Amino acid sequence: MNRKMLGGLALTLGVAMVLGGCSSQRKNGKTNQKVLRIGVSSYDQYDTFVSELISCFQNYAKEKEKEWEITISLDIRYAQRSQMVQNSQMDDFIDDQVDIACINLVDRTDASGIIEKARKSQTPVIFFNRELVEEDLDRWDELYYVGADAYESGRLQGKILVEECRKNFNKIDKNKDGVLQYVMLEGEAGHNDSLARSMAVIEEITESGYMVEKLADEIANWNRDQAATKMQTFLDTYGEEIEVILANNDDMALGAVDVLTEAGLKPGDTDWPVILGIDGTSVGLEVVKKGEFLGTVLNDGEGQAYAMLELAYALVTENELPEKYQLKDGKYIRLPYREITAEDL
Template sequence: MNREKRTWVLAGICCMTVVFSGCSGSKKTAEIQPQSIKIGVSVYDQYDTFMSEIISQLQSYAREKEKDWGISITLNIQNADQSQFTQNDQMENFIEEGCDLACINLVDRTDASIIIEKAKSNHVPVIFFNRELVEEDLERWEELYYVGADAFESGQLQGEILVEQCEQDFVSIDTNGDGILQYVMLEGEAGHNDSMVRSMSVINKITESGYTVEKLDDEIANWNRDQASTKMTPFLNSYGSEIEVILANNDDMALGAADALKARGMDSQSDDWPVILGVDGTDVGLKAVEKGELLGTVLNDAKGQARGMLELAGSLILKKDLSPEYTLQDGKYIRLPYQKVTAENVSEIQSRQSE
C-alpha cells in the first residue's frame, strides 16, 4: 500500500451521517436502540503497514455492520505519529466529540495512565489493540479491554518454520557446514513487549528443537522497512556470507533486509540468499513469501483483530451479546491465533485474506 493510499485510509472518516449522537458519558437504557454510534480510533503510526491493514479492514467491516445492525457507524481515525502526548490529546478530542468508545493502538504501552484516567472520568470504554498495555493498567477500570494476539506464540511459530526447513534440508541453510546457524536479528522497538518476546521465543524454539545458533549481531529497526535496510548494510559489510539466517520481528523489517541483499546484487533464487523470516503476514509479506524472498512469515490476523474490535464495540455500546465468533477471556481480552505461512500455504492464506 503506497504512502498516499495509507494516508487516505487513515485520515478518512468512515461514513456516515450521524443521526443520533449523544455524549458517550450518557447512560443508554436497554430499551432504547441507538440509531448511530461513534468510535474514536488512534493508531501509533499511520505508516506502519500492519496498522494500515487493520484500519482498512475496520473501515470495511464497519460498512458491513451498518447494514447488519441497522445503524450509522462513524469512525474518527487519527494518527498519533509516534507521540504519546499527541495520542493523549486525541483521546481528549474523542471525549469532547461525543465518541461512544475509543480504540487505542498505544504509542507507549507502559504509559497508558492519562488515557485511562480520561476514559474513566468520562465513562468512555476503551479497547486497546495490537500493542498490549501493562496488565495492571488494564485492571484499573472495568471498561478497559484488549484485542490482539500472543507475542510469545508468534516467536514460537517463526522458530517452527525455520526448524521445519532445517529438518528438510539443513545443509542448504548451514552454508559453511559448521553445524551452527549463524543469524542476525532485526528487532522492533526498544522496550516493546512484542519485540522482546518474539526475539526471545524464536531463539528458544530453535534451540529447544536441538539446533545450535550463533548471534552475529542485532539492531533495533523500529518495525520500519527503510531502517531495516539501513541496519542490514553494516551487517553485510561485517559478516557477508557468514549470515545464514535473518530473523525479523515483522515483515517490513524482513523486507528491508531483502532490499539490502538485492542492493548487493544478490538474487533470492541463488544459493547465497540467506533464510529470512518475518511476522505479520501483511500483503507485501505474503507476496515476498510467494516469490521466495522470505522463507516464511507468521500471520497476525489483521482482519480478525479489526472485526473483533468492532464486534466488541457493538456489544458494549448496543448492550448485546458478543458474536460467538469471539471469546472475551477473563472479561478483558480477545486474542486471535497466529498462523505459520510458507510457500506451501501462502496462496490459500492470500485467498482467505482477500475474502
Template sequence: MLKKRRKAGLLAFIIILSFLEGCGTEEEPEQEYPKSLKIGISVYDQYDTFMAEVLYQLQSYVREKEKEWGIPVTLDIQDAGQDQLQQNKQMEDFIEEGCDLVCINMVDRTDASSVIEKAKSNDIPVIFYNRELVKEDLQRWEKLYYVGADALQSGELQGQILVEQCKKDFSSIDKNGDGVLQYIMLEGEAGHNDSMIRSMSVIKEITDSGYVVEKLADEIANWNRDQAANKMASFIEDYGDRIEVVLANNDDMALGAVDALKDSGIIPGTKSWPMILGIDGTDVGRKAVEKGEFLGTVLNDARGQARGMIELAWSIVSDTPLDSETELQEGKYIRLPYQKVTGENLSEIQKRERQMALP
C-alpha cells in the same frame, strides 16, 4: 345459599387466574439499541504496514455491520505519529466530539495513565489494540479491554518454520557446513513487549528443537523497512556470506533486509541468499514468500482484530452479549491466533481470505 357461595368463590378464582395469566403474558419491553455509533480510533503510526491493513479492515467491516445493525457508524481515525503526547491530546478530542467508545493503538504501552484517567472520568470505554498494555493498567477500570494476539506464539511459529526447513534440508541453511545456524536479528522497539517476546521465543523454539545457533548481530530497527535496510547493509559488510538466517520481528524489517541484499548484488534463490523470516503476514510480506525472498512469515490476523474490535464495541454500547464466534477472556481480552505462512500453504490462505471477503 351454599350454591351462591360456590359460584362466588368460583368467580373470584377465575378473576384471579385471569389476572395472573395476564401478568404472565405481558410482553417484555423491546431492547433499545443505539441510534448511531461513533468510535474514535488512534493508531501509533499510520505508515506501519500492518496497522494500515488493520485500519482498512476496520473500515471494511464497519460498512458490513452498518447494514446489519441499520444504524450509521462513524470512525474518527487519527494518526499519533509515534508521539504519546499527541495521542493523549487525541483522547481529549475524542471526548469533546462525543465518541461513544475509543480504540487506542498505544504509542508507549507503558504510559497509558493519561488515556485511562480521561476515559474513566468521562465514562468512555476504551479498547486497546495490537500493542498490549501492562496487565495492571488494564485492571484499573472495568471498561478497559484489549484486542490483539499472543506475541509468544508468533515467535514460536517463526521458529517452527525454520526448524521445519532444517529437518527437510539442513545443508540449504548451513552454508558453511559447521552445524551451527549463524543469524542476524532485526528487532522492533527497545522495551516493546512484542519485540522482546518475539526475539526471545523464536530462538528458544529453535534451540529447544535441538539446533545450535550463533548470533552474529542484532539491532533495533523500530519496525521500519528503511531503518532495517540500513542496518542490514552494515551486517553484509561485516559478515557477508556468514549470514545464514535473518530473523525479523515484522515483515517490514524483513523486507528491509531483502532490499539491502539486493542492493549488494545478492540474488534470491542463490547460495548466498540467507533464510529470511518475518512476522505479520502482510500483503507485501506474503508476496515476498511467493517470490522466494522469505522462507516464511507468521500471519497476524488484521481482519480478525478489526472484527473483534467492532463486535466488542457493539456489545459494550448496546449492552448485548458478544456473538458466538468471539470469546472475551477474563472479561478483558480478545486474542486472535497467529498462523504460519510458507510457500506450501500460501495459496490456501489467500483462497480462504478471498472467500471471507465476498459479500
C-alpha cells in the same frame, strides 16, 4: 447514552430531545442505538500491518451498518509515534462525544493518560495490537484488549525455520559448522511484542535441537527503511557469514531484502540467507510467494478488526458478543497466529 451528559436523567433526556445530541436511547436496560461513534488512534500511519488492520475495520464498519441498521461514524487519527499527541487525540474524542475509543498505544508502558481520561469521562477503551501492561488494563472495568499472543508468533517463526532445517540443513548451514549464524531485526526497545518474539523464536529453534550463534541484533522500530540501514551494516560486517535473518515483522524483513537485492543477490543463490518475517501483510505474502522470504507468521489483522468492531458494538448497545469473540478474563480477545510458507500460499 452520551457519556458527557450525566448530570441527571431528566437533564440528559431534555438535552437529547432539544439538541439531538445523544446517539442512543435506553429502553428496558438495552440501548436503541442509531449512531455508533468510534474514535480510533494508531501509533503510526506507516506501519503496514496496522494500516491494513484499520482498513479492514473501515470496510467491516460499512458492512455492519446495514446489518445493524445504524450509522457508524469513525474518527481515525495517527499519533506520529508521540504519546503526547495520542493523549491529545483522546481529549478530542471525548470532546466529540464518541461512544468508545480504540487505541493502538504509542507507548505500552505509558497508558495512564489515556486511562484517566477515559475513566473520568466514562468512555470505554479498546486497546488493540500493542498490548499495554496487565496492571494498567485492570485499573478500570471498561478497558479491553484485542490482539494476539506475541510469544506464540515467535515460536511459530522458529517452527518454520526448524521444519526447513529438517529438510535442508546442509543448504542453510553454508559454512558447514553445524551452527546457524543469524542476525536479528527487532521492533522497539522494551516493546512487549519485540521482547516476546525475539525470545520465543530462539527458544523454539534451540529446543528443537539446533545450535545458533547470534552475529548481531539491532532495533529497527518496525520500519523498513531503518531495517535496511541496519541490514547494510550487518552485510558489510559479516557478509556471507549470515545464514539466517530473523525479523520481528514483515516490514523489517523487507528492509533486509532491499539491501540483499541491491547487493546483487537473488533468492536461490548460495549467498541468499533464510529470511523470516511476522505479520503476514499483503506485501509480506508476496515476497513469500517470490521465494525472498522462507516464510512469515500470519497475524490475523482482519480478525482483530472484526473482533474490535463487534466488541465496540456489544459494549455500547449491551448486546451479546458473537461466540467466537468471547472475552477471556472479561478483558481480552486474542486471535491465533498461523505459519505461512510458499506451500501454504
